Amino acid sequence: MKTIFEPFRIKSVEPIRMTTRDERRELLREAHYNLFSLQSKDVLIDLLTDSGTGAMSANQWAAIMRGDESYAGSPSFDRFVAAVGNLMPFEHIIPVHQGRAAEAILFSILGGAGNNIPSNTHFDTTRGNIEASGAIAHDLVIAEGNDPASLHPFKGNMDLKRLEAYLGEHGDTVPCVMLTITNNAGGGQPVSLENIRGVSKLARDFGKPFIIDGCRFAENAWFIKSREPGQGNRSIPDIVRDCFACADGMTMSAKKDGMANIGGWLALNDPDMAEQARARLIQTEGFPTYGGLAGRDLEAIAQGLEEVVDEDYLRYRVATNDYIIARLDELGVPVVKPAGGHAVFVDARQWLPHIEPLAYPGQALVCGLYETGGIRSCEIGSVMFGRQPDGSETPAAMELVRLAIPRRTYTQSHADYIVEVFAELAEVRTELRGFRIAQQPRLLRHFSCSFEPLGGGNAVTADDAGVLQLPRRTA
Ligand SMILES: *Cc1c(COP(=O)(O)O)cnc(C)c1O
Numbered sequence: 352m353k354t355i356f357e358p359f360r361i362k363s364v365e366p367i368r369m370t371t372r373d374e375r376r377e378l379l380r381e382a383h384y385n386l387f388s389l390q391s392k393d394v395l396i397d398l399l400t401d402s403g404t405g406a407m408s409a410n411q412w413a414a415i416m417r418g419d420e421s422y423a424g425s426p427s428f429d430r431f432v433a434a435v436g437n438l439m440p441f442e443h444i445i446p447v448h449q450g451r452a453a454e455a456i457l458f459s460i461l462g463g464a465g466n467n468i469p470s471n472t473h474f475d476t477t478r479g480n481i482e483a484s485g486a487i488a489h490d491l492v493i494a495e496g497n498d499p500a501s502l503h504p505f506k507g508n509m510d511l512k513r514l515e516a517y518l519g520e521h522g523d524t525v526p527c528v529m530l531t532i533t534n535n536a537g538g539g540q541p542v543s544l545e546n547i548r549g550v551s552k553l554a555r556d557f558g559k560p561f562i563i564d565g566c567r568f569a570e571n572a573w574f575i576k577s578r579e580p581g582q583g584n585r586s587i588p589d590i591v592r593d594c595f596a597c598a599d600g601m602t603m604s605a606k607k608d609g610m611a612n613i614g615g616w617l618a619l620n621d622p623d624m625a626e627q628a629r630a631r632l633i634q635t636e637g638f639p640t641y642g643g644l645a646g647r648d649l650e651a652i653a654q655g656l657e658e659v660v661d662e663d664y665l666r667y668r669v670a671t672n673d674y675i676i677a678r679l680d681e682l683g684v685p686v687v688k689p690a691g692g693h694a695v696f697v698d699a700r701q702w703l704p705h706i707e708p709l710a711y712p713g714q715a716l717v718c719g720l721y722e723t724g725g726i727r728s729c730e731i732g733s734v735m736f737g738r739q740p741d742g743s744e745t746p747a748a749m750e751l752v753r754l755a756i757p758r759r760t761y762t763q764s765h766a767d768y769i770v771e772v773f774a775e776l777a778e779v780r781t782e783l784r785g786f787r788i789a790q791q792p793r794l795l796r797h798f799s800c801s802f803e804p805l806g807g808g809n810a811v812t813a814d815d816a817g818v819l820q821l822p823r824r825t826a
Contacts, residue, residue: 379722403449504574506537518559532567538694572591723772
């Protein structure tokens with residue numbers, strides 16, 4: 352069957368306000384070509400992130416009504432702990448308001464100057480929290496993970512040889528070993544169960560706690576079931592339990608595979624570490640039976656965890672990415688393959704070779720997608736990574752554009768529309784122009800910097816020069 356069967360029907364809808372190309376051209380200009388500055392009502396399809404942007408189910412909304420807002424000892428906390436413990440059998444489960452709060456607490460215990468913390472690829476908030484503690488974050492993903500063209504089924508795997516050498520070299524300065532499943536910063540690529548067990552064994556051999564960043568654990572389990580030899584007949588909850596059984600703790604953002612709009616947790620087996628974590632939690636997040644959350648959020652997460660391991664849901668989720676990637680591939684748009692769990696990545700450097708890396712081809716594509724079709728996507732390239740601490744600019748390793756797919760939010764018609772917008776853009780791609788950054792803050796510039804289009808685009812009329820992205824066409 353060619354149809355992606357969305358395994359739900361729609362009970363409540365949010366209208367999308369239609370806009371014209373001319374309106375979007377003007378909105379882009381007013382936003383100084385930074386899509387973080389757009390209002391969401393001016394976006395037709397919002398693919399900026401899959402974090403906290405998914406649709407909740409009728410049962411989650413029902414659970415929200417059941418939320419008990421008692422300060423201490425809420426039954427909503429018990430349901431939350433039972434739901435997490437059913438999949439991730441850790442001794443101590445500590446709610447937090449989102450994933451980075453779990454990281455901040457964890458690295459207040461395990462970080463610190465002189466320490467070295469390896470992972471396949473640290474997510475940016477993880478790296479940020481490690482570095483803020485004074486420790487150094489290292490990425491040890493397998494070589495295939497850095498090659499957009501490699502078809503390796505588990506491009507998120509840790510390089511076990513490098514990890515072993517690393518643990519030997521850094522010795523006592525390594526407080527823990529981390530692993531991100533799926534590997535978000537590496538394109539949402541999965542990690543095999545065999546590799547998870549391999550990392551666990553090395554951590555044990557060297558006497559280090561093994562902590563999983565489990566934000567997309569269900570998508571990762573789906574890839575294990577569908578790609579790893581011997582796993583095809585196993586249930587998703589069983590695979591998930593195996594993944595976490597060999598870890599000593601985890602950090603989690605419930606905004607991803609918690610199917611909630613906010614939330615997260617830190618889980619640990621070690622009682623001393625858990626005690627330190629709870630002390631910190633009370634300082635920064637709240638009492639241990641609610642963390643930074645309302646009782647209703649704990650209920651939404653508990654229900655979400657039952658729904659996210661449903662195979663019909665996961666099949667639909669990954670099929671959407673596969674579908675978009677296959678069609679973009681047919682159009683000749685270079686995409687990162689195979690499909691990851693939560694997003695489609697387009698290689699803007701390869702598609703727009705006439706734009707130099709430091710004229711930000713990813714930003715040109717992001718603006719082109721918005722002007723052409725009202726799609727909001729995210730540059731992951733030299734805008735995000737190009738600025739060095741000394742203020743100089745170095746091109747990023749890759750110039751990618753990420754189309755992150757919110758959970759249960761858009762349909763196959765929307766996917767077809769996205770592909771159509773790319774088809775239209777393909778006709779004018781050589782006319783897309785690069786950008787210069789006009790103003791930027793010192794840190795995390797991609798959220799707030801302003802851009803100016805570079806002049807001299809060949810098909811842009813004099814009237815448009817310096818302002819407009821594409822030749823004027825009818826909306
Ligand atoms: C989103 C994310 C985080 C941080 O979670 P927040 O809820 O956004 O704070 C950490 N690690 C990974 C892999 C993520 O995708």
